[in-house]
Amino acid sequence: SPATRSPAVPSKTPPSPGSKPARPAPVPAERVRLLDPRPPHPRGRYVLYWMVASRRLEHNHALDRALELCRELDRPLLIFEPLRSGYRWASARHHAFVLAGMADQAQALAGTGVGYLPYVEPQPGAAKGLLGALCAEAAALVSDDYPCFFLPHLAAAGARAAQCRFELVDSNGLLPLSASEREFPSAHTFRRFLHKTLAPHLARLPAAEPLAGPPPPALAALPRGLERRWPSAFAPLAGGAEANREAIAAALRSLPIDQGVAPFEGLPGGSAAAAKRLRQFLSAGLPRYEERNQPDQDVGSGLSPYLHFGQISAAGILRAVAKEQRWTPAQLTRPPSGSREGWWGLPSPVEGFLDELITWRELGFNACRTNPAYDRFESLPAFARATLAKHARDPRPVRYTHAELEHARTHDALWNAAQTQLVREGRMHNYLRMLWGKKVLEWSARPEDAFESLVELNNKYALDGRDPNSYTGITWVFGRYDRAWGPERPIFGTVRYMSSDNTARKLSVKGYLARYGPGRSGQQAALF
Numbered sequence: 001s002p003a004t005r006s007p008a009v010p011s012k013t014p015p016s017p018g019s020k021p022a023r024p025a026p027v028p029a030e031r032v033r034l035l036d037p038r039p040p041h042p043r044g045r046y047v048l049y050w051m052v053a054s055r056r057l058e059h060n061h062a063l064d065r066a067l068e069l070c071r072e073l074d075r076p077l078l079i080f081e082p083l084r085s086g087y088r089w090a091s092a093r094h095h096a097f098v099l100a101g102m103a104d105q106a107q108a109l110a111g112t113g114v115g116y117l118p119y120v121e122p123q124p125g126a127a128k129g130l131l132g133a134l135c136a137e138a139a140a141l142v143s144d145d146y147p148c149f150f151l152p153h154l155a156a157a158g159a160r161a162a163q164c165r166f167e168l169v170d171s172n173g174l175l176p177l178s179a180s181e182r183e184f185p186s187a188h189t190f191r192r193f194l195h196k197t198l199a200p201h202l203a204r205l206p207a208a209e210p211l212a213g214p215p216p217p218a219l220a221a222l223p224r225g226l227e228r229r230w231p232s233a234f235a236p237l238a239g240g241a242e243a244n245r246e247a248i249a250a251a252l253r254s255l256p257i258d259q260g261v262a263p264f265e266g267l268p269g270g271s272a273a274a275a276k277r278l279r280q281f282l283s284a285g286l287p288r289y290e291e292r293n294q295p296d297q298d299v300g301s302g303l304s305p306y307l308h309f310g311q312i313s314a315a316g317i318l319r320a321v322a323k324e325q326r327w328t329p330a331q332l333t334r335p336p337s338g339s340r341e342g343w344w345g346l347p348s349p350v351e352g353f354l355d356e357l358i359t360w361r362e363l364g365f366n367a368c369r370t371n372p373a374y375d376r377f378e379s380l381p382a383f384a385r386a387t388l389a390k391h392a393r394d395p396r397p398v399r400y401t402h403a404e405l406e407h408a409r410t411h412d413a414l415w416n417a418a419q420t421q422l423v424r425e426g427r428m429h430n431y432l433r434m435l436w437g438k439k440v441l442e443w444s445a446r447p448e449d450a451f452e453s454l455v456e457l458n459n460k461y462a463l464d465g466r467d468p469n470s471y472t473g474i475t476w477v478f479g480r481y482d483r484a485w486g487p488e489r490p491i492f493g494t495v496r497y498m499s500s501d502n503t504a505r506k507l508s509v510k511g512y513l514a515r516y517g518p519g520r521s522g523q524q525a526a527l528f
Helices: 061-073 092-109 130-135 151-162 187-197 199-204 242-253 271-291 304-308 314-325 348-370 382-390 402-406 413-425 430-443 447-461 468-477 500-506 510-516 521-525
Strands: 032-036 046-050 077-083 115-120 138-144 166-169
Touching: 032 151, 046 061, 046 130, 061 077, 061 138, 061 166, 077 092, 077 130, 092 115, 092 242, 092 271, 130 138, 130 151, 138 151, 151 166, 187 199, 187 348, 271 304, 271 314, 271 348, 314 348, 348 468, 402 413, 402 447, 413 430, 413 447, 413 500, 413 510, 430 447, 430 468, 430 500, 447 468
Parallel strands: 046 077, 046 138, 077 115, 138 166
Antiparallel strands: 032 166
């Protein structure tokens, strides 16, 4: 019965992550969470997929589940992809990234028979009632189970409005969110858990191309009166994001969002841009990934914004890496040791990348799922809160206001360069992001003030902000997922300390300073 779910049973011979299944496999039951368990409505005209986090048409368990219901009920599929304008930190930068993805989705779905309704709020609150109107004609509702930012509250509100069967589907990572109900204190302990439990889930990845399977019936028409009652601020045109830059820019200018945080043309959004970036990384960046801590070397994947907005998935990335490396799950080593390298049976640069993609990324999702205070100072481990409180009144060598930090007006040229990159491009070199956070802790009157400043700066400017990994990175600055370090220092206590002087001595920063700092790099380096 479509009203019940039973666990998917993996085959005895798991397929390689680089292969495509011969037929659609059931979505694993551990990835489906019922918010409203009533049976599908027998007179519903379509299955509705409310796409809010996994904004993609590939490697998406939620889309797989929606299509599964379409086949069971013999109903068309309608994808509803909204974008609110009233959420905190809404800006032209973040909106542009999502709008580009909408344009790509519209192009990909044209002529498939799948209904697609992208909706961009022209004013905060304008979408009120729209989901309920769509659900009034739906047999069932499927949406994304995302544990961070305002989306859990959005799902709860959606359940009240939908009044129909409502399933949340987890397509966040390779390990289901439900696989563990406890929070892990370190990457090492979580890595050991992954090494024990991940392998069976590699046989249950989402379909690489779900729309290439048996198509659902074509959707004849949207519910009447939608465009009149809920006019969207953006109607994506044929041709995808690249062909519609001007249309996207025009839509952005009309919206009541922060226009001062501008899009960065060097990092366009959308599934096509995500796929292009992945290809570039596999060919040029991955073989040199061990150099990723060098600010002068641009060998990072650059995929985190696309992962954050759901325009690419960890499953899709793993499949691409597996194909490139000719890897299969048979290469996994046992027993699990929790070591950063060796478990995958791949070259060191590849193992390092997979550890970032899977261990560290999914550690953040685990924290958001299991710790309601994941985004607050009080969620820090006891040792960190105790030592920071002990040193809260220590004299600071210098204090900066939030405005001075935001505009990169400090005495530290390397910190200023990192902040400039964040404001200008919506991203920051990953190693320097750690230093960036540590210095704000050092320059703030209280550690709680530093925490609030980092959340505000990161979530306002970073394209991958407002994400489980944003909070993982920020809380790491204050001791989360770390241990006590000696000797005990002023301000930091036993929380790990970092300095710009040591960073400049260990790493090559001359080119980075020349790119993001004012004046000549030699003059800047003398200011540390």
